[in-house]
Amino acid sequence: MSAAAQPAAAGALLSIKGLRTAYGKIIALKGIDLEVREGEIVALIGANGAGKSTLMMTIFGNPRAQSGRIVFDGEDITQIATHDIARRRIAQSPEGRRIFPRMSVLENLKMGTVAAPRSSDRDLERVLNLFPRLRERLTQRGGTLSGGEQQMLAIGRALMAHPRLLMLDEPSLGLAPLVARQIFEAIRELNRTDGVTVLLVEQNAFHALKLAHRGYVMVNGLITMTGSGHELLERPEIRAAYLEGGRH
């Protein structure tokens, strides 16, 4: 099922212009333009090493952009400290999930509320309703969860801050297809009922583009294609590069 209708509010929540990032001599982002509007799911697809994770981390100021501008909700956040960016309620489930392995599931979720001090029990309920498996494991240590559960925890932790923009880096990575589908379903649910804006980084292009309102294709640090999720799915070059054998 595709989300064809554009969301009503169409102001740009996140707007990136000419963003360049380098690790020493390696230039990972070579001038990225990207926009995420309020209420959208935007998918960012591309091969391994294209720079997708780098883009997500640069939005968080770690690493810092060499040049270019990142504007969130009308404010230039390009040079702001990482923790202050988080406090503007941009939340992420980063590459590698980065949950706190020795802390319990509940403590992990609680850590998500740092950026939103007024986060309530309702937010916890919302997360636990979205991922019932976490409810059964609240006292379990994060490090002992399965991969899928850790992913749910990472997303849940990000949601505890009641984010205006949720960024997910390869949430389906390493998960069994069934579990991956659960995660995608949860993202769709979040977007539809709570209006959460989502920037989704995926290698699983088929699912990501089916889910997304719009998509961007990244190759070697550059955006090479953009369009609605539908359009991109129909493009022969995308089918060839990202979808062969990728359909489950």
Next chain:
Amino acid sequence: MADTTVPPPSSISGPRLGRAVRSALITAVVGAGLFSLMIGVRTEAGPAGGLVFWTRWTELGWMVAASFVAGFVREIVIQRSGEGVLEALMPAAFKRFINVVARLLGPALLAFAVLMPIIFYDQRYILDLGILALTYVMLGWGLNIVVGLAGLLDLGYVAFYAVGAYSYALFSTTFGLSFWLCLPIAGILAAFWGVLLGFPVLRLKGDYLAIVTLAFGEIIRLVIVNWQSLTGGPNGITGIPRPSFFGVPFSAGPEGFAELFGIAFSPTHRIVFLFYVILALALLTNWVTIRLRRLPIGRAWEALREDEIACRSLGINTTTTKLTAFATGAMFGGFAGAFFATRQGFISPESFSFQESALVLAIVVLGGMGSQLGVALAAVTMIGGFELFRGLDQYRMLVFGMAMVAIMVWRPRGLIGSRTPSIYLKTPTQISASLVKEGHG
């Protein structure tokens, strides 16, 4: 990650052997670090008040070799039979026993500590030993905030102990300020130095952090040695006021404590008082730590230990989080230092050598980074162990070292390696704070 179980290989081949050797080397290096200053070099105050020290490199060599062999065997056993094997070797009944003991141990130790001055009233030696052990319990708990909770490896903790001791010594001898007034001053000054140390090391991690903090500890000591006009240099400061019972001195005269309470004078009164002072200070450290763990700042410390990048992305200001950890830990070190000064009545730079930092760090690491009970146990065991085997002289360090090797190999995370969550839902479903879990690291 810890939850990936490697299938047991049928034979030990090249790379696996290499891994075992590497793991054994790491154990040996850690062992060398822990033992070198506790076994390799021993110092004691000689009869003339000077410092006597002797070296025993042979014993040290044996201990390091033992660590290597034990680490190697451990890794091989794990490779052959999977991670859980070391735990499986323990009978279930033993595990249950440990669990029960663990639950009762804290309250039992506390009750024993409170009753100690009464039980051993006329055994000054034991009371002195108790005071010493409690001082290290307090230092261990203080350093535990920095190392155990926030995960910042600090090899210079003794610097704050020194700052506290010299603050009290100087403020009391030059301005005649009382202990209770100097105590907060000592804590504040130590905390200030904690922040000062914190700033340059904010960006450092692991080994670099360890080296810089080690240097910091040495710098403070060298400043004390060389700033003769203020600190008395190597001769130290003498005539530091002994503690009074909130203004009433523990003397035999008409104004003394015994006279006031209408009891016969005894020098033990002061010892008992000192005992309860350090017990109270240690318990304060523990109480504050337990409270802080439940507050956002304490949770931020623990999260920082686990993953700094994740912390930042969640909105935690890691700079202030680290600085508060350094400052809080340093403050308790300062308190302990002030206590040390008033108890000794004399301080000199010798008391604040790297050996002290190493001992306190060993207490925290062997206790199980972050576990309050584990740290207390380790402190009591270490200080008690030093004394217990004093008669065996030659062998005491060997026995002691063996015990440390055993802990490092069997419980790489320390005596009590599991942590208890600091938050539960309103209807808590307590999980077992098992002593036996998490043997791998």
